[in-house]
Amino acid sequence: MLSNINVKSMPISLKEDIDMENFMIGTYFAKFPANIPVAKLAPAMAVEQSTGTWIPVPGETEEVRQKHVAKVVALYEVPDYEYIVPSDVKIRNYIIQIAYPIVNFGSQIAMMMSTVVGNISLAGQIKLIDLYLPKKYVEGFKGPKFGIAGIRKLLGVPKRPILNNMIKPCTGYTPEVGVQLFKEAALGGVDIVKDDELIANASFNTVEQRVKLYMEAEKEIYEEKGERTLYTVNITDDIPKVFENAKRAIELGCNAIMVNFVATGLPVLKALAEDPNINVPILAHMDVAGALHMSPEYGMSSHIMLGKLARLAGADIVVHPAPYGKATVLPEKFSRIAMNLSFPMYHIKPTFPMPSGGITPANVPQVIKDLGPNIVIGSGGGIHAHPQGATAGAKAFRQAIDATMSGVSLEEAAKEHKELAASLTAWKDPFSIVGKK
């Protein structure tokens, strides 16, 4: 299950005089040449991200500083040299924590990002590795409308992991082809069918066309399987079209939506979630996030954008990379994202983590062991490329989920379920091309 480290992203140390209620705390990893006086530079960076610039200006009075200046609240060197720094150490590593007065930006995301990432992201080798959000800041947000409990209620699935299928191929197919893939997957027991992030309102396959066909199919399939299927249609687009796509989809009866929220920007996700007319769950897709988090020395850690901020902005489900298949993520970073989506966060509902990227039924016991059952399991090729077809692919996943929830091994369950057996035979080490297990 989830580890407990840093669960609420509390600052690792504080000056005693900091009023926690009124400050957001950014934690940074930074590297500087060995001769830089970081004890002077770090406060200068804090000042630059609030009241000041590189030189004192007349308007930066004591009163202005009192209320609005950002402060370094912790500065640690790693390792913790006390006297002699070895002469071969050319670069020294630091953890810096800066407290920002929330009055400077208020309860909004865009100006907060300009403050805690903003120009500081241009200051050299520096990465935002955590963000503490005080209650007063979070109070201005609504978060997810549905969250884990709301989606479980919609689907009538109280405990087990939810099964999601992304339609594959990613793009280039017609709505008529898509609805066949939708039907096959849904019939096999998929709870949520999503578009791939690479198809949205395309000229050859529009949101409107897909929603009409898929939602009609959803009704038929409900008659047959007795379970509802959510369809998260990808409404990603520029403004205002992204909002028009969402509204049109809902008018046509779509029961969920999906947005590539890093590509559109967090404010688009937040506006969708805050719109009272958008009364369906929102699935937020991770693509583009790697450009922000993959460097160990620049940008911001994955759990900030894909965890805390996506949830704060109102995502009901967040797709994030899983360490079992084709995605490139450390297991501890994977868990950290899921943790930030679901740990207690004032009044904000927990969001469903949706691990994704080359997952097959063989990975189901491990993903449940790693994150617990409050997850959406995402599979594309693992369903559509099943040797017996997509319906069998979905069945194999449901069989794997049910077995794991009942404490039965997959090998044991496969003896009674031919779909699961076929899946386990097909996929043992599908990612050998990239040198991974």
Place this chain on the structure above:
Amino acid sequence: MLSNINVKSMPISLKEDIDMENFMIGTYFAKFPANIPVAKLAPAMAVEQSTGTWIPVPGETEEVRQKHVAKVVALYEVPDYEYIVPSDVKIRNYIIQIAYPIVNFGSQIAMMMSTVVGNISLAGQIKLIDLYLPKKYVEGFKGPKFGIAGIRKLLGVPKRPILNNMIKPCTGYTPEVGVQLFKEAALGGVDIVKDDELIANASFNTVEQRVKLYMEAEKEIYEEKGERTLYTVNITDDIPKVFENAKRAIELGCNAIMVNFVATGLPVLKALAEDPNINVPILAHMDVAGALHMSPEYGMSSHIMLGKLARLAGADIVVHPAPYGKATVLPEKFSRIAMNLSFPMYHIKPTFPMPSGGITPANVPQVIKDLGPNIVIGSGGGIHAHPQGATAGAKAFRQAIDATMSGVSLEEAAKEHKELAASLTAWKDPFSIVGKK
């Protein structure tokens, strides 16, 4: 002046059968362990960013591939090994170019980003280092409403660099304090006064309050100096407030706006630029961009977001880091951004580059030598911390600009201009704290 390399970001090589009109070409720098078969992996990555997934699926037919698959059009190893790779080479470097069919995403930014950055940004050590935009894609965009020529016309300044001042302190002051700073700077000859990126519609200093006071002051100052001053009020906010802030500012007579476009996302900038009611220039601020571009091995190069895409989305002026002062940017990257803002790009107007970050009058000859006169020179502290006050600070800049445009050295000009002389005496090496010149 600007270098000519890679001016239009044309692909460095092409398969002869690629139809350039219908493809966008992303150029990536990537590092892989020496034993990875990159000749196989690169096409797999291209397929993943279009029709396919890690395994063939039934829906990915020949017809789908024909129209929609992305293709590797160039793959180079750097250096170009032909036979033996030395045994101590553990990591090999590549330039990979992938052509994406524009039909997959259409003329929009969000889905284009999901395609060319998207999940590929999660694929390891890979950085998007250039982006070729075909005419058919760009045709769907309007670009800047004003651009360089439009702003020069508004200001009545045909040739010389435009002088911009960002009000300092960055935040924490009242509108009443702000208008004094505005007046002092504008009176000295600043053409455009901008808010700092750290203040927008703050509780202690709203957009409405600032616009009312500053625009009243602008009229008074026009009587006195005979030159117009643009005020770019920072409207950055979440959606829909960012649009409400813009509309309210314009209703109140504001003659320009500013947005932290990386913090809000490019779609917000584009929607502002496309709104016919927003009939004033838009200044786009760079903050947060460092999180995308600062790593040499991940994310995307600075000239893509701060150059090409900001311009495509409609920025009239883009603030970007200058290599003369506190900002951390290579001179060649600095020039590349400016180049991408202003080189010929179909019907899209050129955008003003606005170098910024610790610039003082002493840097004026160099910045004009590096970028030419079609620039906005940004200065905050260099004006507000002038020993004789902000009006003198602005005069010193105008004196430096006029001298440089007339071929007169600053030392010579300072003999006749006490403001310039005082500035040159005050600031010789203000950035020694960070070990820079």
